[in-house]
Amino acid sequence: MANLTLSLLIGPAVPIPAPQDVIDALTGITVNHDATRSGFQLTFAVSKDSPLLTTMLPVGYFDPISTRVVIIATIGGFPHVLMDGLVTQQQLQPSSDPGESTLTITGEDLSVAMDIVSLTRPFPAMNELAIVNLILAPYLALGIVPMVIPPIVPIVQTPVQGWDTQTNQTDRAYIGQIAARCGYVFFVRPGPLPLQSVAYFGPDVDLPIPQPALSINMDAHTNVESLSFTLNGLAKKIRVFTIFDPFTRKIPIPVPLPNVNAFKPPLGLRPTPPARIEFDTASAKLSPDKAARNILGFLLNKDNAAAISGSGSLDVMRYGHVLEPRMLVGVRGAGLAYDGLYYVDSVTHTLKKGSYKQDFTLSRDGLISNTPLVPA
Structure with missing residues (x-):
């Protein structure tokens, strides 16, 4: 492990290198990155007279939400920001056996800061691109840089037609809702530099x-x-969308769509044939632009492809x-x-x-x- 260096920064607002007592007590780190969220867990070995229990916990060193944690692994001189997030939970497990007491600190990436306050606010005469950028703007203070890709089918309503409203939802939940209806994904990924993260709203692209x-x-x-x-033979499916003809709006037209994702093409010569058929009738009641957005959302769904x-x-x-x-x-x-x-x-x-x-x-x-x- 000579060419691996681990850096741990902890603190409110701007975290600083963890003190030696914290590093000595640290026994393990787990960091998880999945499709939409990232989380971390720090495990410490503590005793009755450990500074972590006698001083740091009482004064709020690991307090949830206010404590920011940055984990950096440097391999061969190149730093990898594994995590930049906030503490969400403490778990103390005292033991009568010497050396068996543990303190576990759990947290999530900085998107958890978007999941604290539920708001109700309208967005008149704004499309999805403007709404997402407006919501993400205050989080620049945390070093979160927005990367927002415009929806393939933009929809703008005049105030006479109506507008989108964030109804008693957190910012993370509402942006996730917008991403789902556009066939996009939303997540906050730590890095590439310390104290910097990227908030990505766009198609699921690797x-x-x-x-x-x-x-x-x-x-x-x-x-x-x-x-x-x-190999899951039931994973792929064909969805049949029903739309009405554009002239009389009374004649239903079935439109079958296979699992084809332009952003994630098949990487094998023998694609798995679809084994299931689903029918979607909700799109028939929507306007042509909203129906097209629903159809594109299905085509961009990686899980089906x-x-x-x-x-x-x-x-x-x-x-x-x-x-x-x-x-x-x-x-x-x-x-x-x-x-x-x-x-x-x-x-x-x-x-x-x-x-x-x-x-x-x-x-x-x-x-x-x-x-x-x-x-x-």
Whole structure:
């Protein structure tokens, strides 16, 4: 672990490096990144006379919401911001056995700050792009930089027609609602610099940059501890939308749509055929622009377009890199059917003294790789 350095910053507003007592008591760190949220957990070993119990907890060092935590792993001189978030929970587990008492600090990424206050406010004569940017503007004070992609089908209503209203909802819940109806995703991802995060509102896109391959069953080249795959034959479906003809608005026209996501194309030569059929009649009652938005939202749904899922674990020191979510990664040694490129859906970091491991989940559609080689 000589080329790995862990930095832990804690404090209100602007966190500072954790004191030596906190570092000495730290026994483990877990950081999880999934599709829409990120979370962390710090585990400390404490005793009756530990400064964490006698001083820091009473004075509010780990108070929820007001305490900000930044976790940075530096490998080979390159820093990776694993987490920038707020404490949400404390858990103390005293024990009569010496050395068995633990203090666990749990938190979420900075989007939890958007999930505290429920508001009711109108947004007259504003489209989704303007609404999301307006809601995210105050969070620039936390270092959250908005990255808002305009909806493919923009809808603007005049005040006479009506307007969108945030009705007794938190900012995170309301932006998530807007993202769902546009077929988009919303999340806050820590980094790339310390004390900086990116609030992404847009299509579910993975960076088309392949990471070093995950190798299994390749003797000395093996760099993962476990790897497994599942093909779900019921994952894909065809949805039939019903719309009325534009002239009489009385004749129903069925429009079948397959699972095709332009932002996440199949990574296998043999795509999994759809096995289910669903019917959607709600779009028939909507205006043409809103119906088109619903249809595009279905086409952009990643969950319906990936029939193959994978999961595994690796040792970062053996892998030589930090596996990043929302990027591509190659797989070698799993056989002709499952080798090739995959989308990295989620990653969980587990750090202990002398150990840095990751659990991950992958997804794609189609058997047999559509690329002859993957980056080693």
